[in-house]
Amino acid sequence: MFQTIPIERPSTPLLDSIQSPLDIRALEEKTLHQLSNELRHFLIYIVGRTGGHFGAGLGVVELTVALHYAFNTPDDQIVWDVGHQAYPHKILTGRRDQMHTLRKPDGIAPFPVREESQYDTFGVGHSSTSISAALGMAIASKMQEKKNRTIAVIGDGAMTAGLAFEALNHVTDTEADLLVILNDNAMSISHNVGGLSKYFARILSSRLYLSMREGSKKILSRIPHAWEFARKTEEHMKGMIVPGTLFEELGFNYMGPIDGHDLMGLIKTLNNIKDLKGPQFLHIVTKKGKGYGPAEASPVGSHSLSKIEQKNLKQAQKPTYSNIFSDWICEMATKDEMLVGITPAMREGSDLIAFSEQFPERYFDVAIAEQHAVTLAAGLAAQGAKPVVAIYSTFLQRAYDQVIHDIAIQNLNVLFAIDRAGLLEDGPTHSGVFDLSFMRCVPNLIIMTPSNENEAKQMLYTGYLYDGPASVRYPRGSGPGQPTEATMKKLPIGKSRVIKRGTKVAILAFGSMVQAAKMASEKLNASLVDMRFVKPLDIEIILEMATQHDLLVTIEENVIAGGAGSAVNEVIHNHQINVEVLNLGVPDSFIRQDKPTSMLQECLLDDEGILDAIERRLTQLTAEAAGHN
Numbered sequence: 001m002f003q004t005i006p007i008e009r010p011s012t013p014l015l016d017s018i019q020s021p022l023d024i025r026a027l028e029e030k031t032l033h034q035l036s037n038e039l040r041h042f043l044i045y046i047v048g049r050t051g052g053h054f055g056a057g058l059g060v061v062e063l064t065v066a067l068h069y070a071f072n073t074p075d076d077q078i079v080w081d082v083g084h085q086a087y088p089h090k091i092l093t094g095r096r097d098q099m100h101t102l103r104k105p106d107g108i109a110p111f112p113v114r115e116e117s118q119y120d121t122f123g124v125g126h127s128s129t130s131i132s133a134a135l136g137m138a139i140a141s142k143m144q145e146k147k148n149r150t151i152a153v154i155g156d157g158a159m160t161a162g163l164a165f166e167a168l169n170h171v172t173d174t175e176a177d178l179l180v181i182l183n184d185n186a187m188s189i190s191h192n193v194g195g196l197s198k199y200f201a202r203i204l205s206s207r208l209y210l211s212m213r214e215g216s217k218k219i220l221s222r223i224p225h226a227w228e229f230a231r232k233t234e235e236h237m238k239g240m241i242v243p244g245t246l247f248e249e250l251g252f253n254y255m256g257p258i259d260g261h262d263l264m265g266l267i268k269t270l271n272n273i274k275d276l277k278g279p280q281f282l283h284i285v286t287k288k289g290k291g292y293g294p295a296e297a298s299p300v301g302s303h304s305l306s307k308i309e310q311k312n313l314k315q316a317q318k319p320t321y322s323n324i325f326s327d328w329i330c331e332m333a334t335k336d337e338m339l340v341g342i343t344p345a346m347r348e349g350s351d352l353i354a355f356s357e358q359f360p361e362r363y364f365d366v367a368i369a370e371q372h373a374v375t376l377a378a379g380l381a382a383q384g385a386k387p388v389v390a391i392y393s394t395f396l397q398r399a400y401d402q403v404i405h406d407i408a409i410q411n412l413n414v415l416f417a418i419d420r421a422g423l424l425e426d427g428p429t430h431s432g433v434f435d436l437s438f439m440r441c442v443p444n445l446i447i448m449t450p451s452n453e454n455e456a457k458q459m460l461y462t463g464y465l466y467d468g469p470a471s472v473r474y475p476r477g478s479g480p481g482q483p484t485e486a487t488m489k490k491l492p493i494g495k496s497r498v499i500k501r502g503t504k505v506a507i508l509a510f511g512s513m514v515q516a517a518k519m520a521s522e523k524l525n526a527s528l529v530d531m532r533f534v535k536p537l538d539i540e541i542i543l544e545m546a547t548q549h550d551l552l553v554t555i556e557e558n559v560i561a562g563g564a565g566s567a568v569n570e571v572i573h574n575h576q577i578n579v580e581v582l583n584l585g586v587p588d589s590f591i592r593q594d595k596p597t598s599m600l601q602e603c604l605l606d607d608e609g610i611l612d613a614i615e616r617r618l619t620q621l622t623a624e625a626a627g628h629n
Contacts, residue, residue: 066266070267081153109427179274182281393422411468498541502525504524527545560586
């Protein structure tokens, strides 16, 4: 058991000899415990250096070794749900010496990526996709008459999503050779781990049991009612000793639960399973953060680990936008007893901790079920409650139909607090850079983008009071440090704030980009407007700036395509105004993982990039004007 993160690289002679799973399969079984121990030690060390997802990987060390030992990867294909737990997999599949580049540009991606390795069979990042993807892969293998196996590894949290059960429901119709491994680290079922459950798992997966079962089926099927009676008796017996009746009813051969840290037991069970035909379901129980004391004691707090380095204490003391939201919703809940807080498994991330403790009867964590979260809010709003849905931008994508169909069409009073809007170091699976584009085209919905902490508070209040659906989108981390006013004030809908008036260039900035645009505004003596609202736009200020300046610049931390800048372009076009427009934002490509500051720089969304982009356009306009003379 490790209690601290090592500063020096640990000695891992056996792990260092592994260049691919072929090397694992060449080892004797008795050496695999040493490999697992070295892998766990190295994982603790390397994530301490790089930062990243931590507890989940520690919990599947033995499972990862067992899978690559029992199966013929990469011909046999493993799909890791979400990918939080895939670091051990990456280490064992030829990327050990590159793990120090984790989450760095051109380095190891924080999630499985098909372009990175043939062992990363499916790109993941969002929860609950593994069974659907693995089923599709298994069906494709069957069509091509391949003899390989497909394995989906999914956590108990990911199993709460409807997508997982949609896939499970479909499996039985396909009769695909698919193995689903449920990695269950919930404490509530830990008592099922023991000799009895191991015994039944071995029995239920053994060739003797399965051959007897099939032989009995053939014989009893000839006797009227006998097989039906025997089948029900078997189900009742299995239901008494294992919690797998649901999966049996869905067409799986269920085995478990077994100890996911019993390496030899895992290998024996996987060897029993791997040649079986049809859908198989193995239920294992693990401990998140296994082997690292602080992570075992606080699995939620150790879900992701920050890089070990000296912190900027002044920066750390500034409240984050999530903190501002937390303070606001608690204050608002004391004023309105109809306020309800909803989150899809992001209590800590969205900072609903205080709200959940102070107002437990009005707090709903619906698990990883974004679609349900939004329609639940719709049902609440339809009966007079005032729901606030706290959700990450990247996860709101999963509930787009519900936003339109269940909220907007009915014009219901639901407030979306959209966190993590903008570029994130986890890369394209987690960056929230599409919400302005996919939300602004929805009728009845208003969209606000705060540029500082006080605006965030006042916009949340404004959106809460608005008669209809409203959204406030804000980035991860801290703002510029603007103190919040004690009094909550309703902002005028669709009105911007002019920060500075200048000449020749007008900068219309949205949300986080207001601060980034200030240097360009000062150096170019440009007008600067905090637009505040993406929908409805302040058309009056757009027309004023367009008619009084030579160049109109829009800046947003969102994709340019269909975003806030596109909305401004539409206003200019509809009013037939002849003015040059420069749209700055995230280009039409997926921005790979890096530090957010570097990602912004790549997109010309840092202060230097904004200034340089505007100066280049001004130079171009000057050259074009000279050419016409």
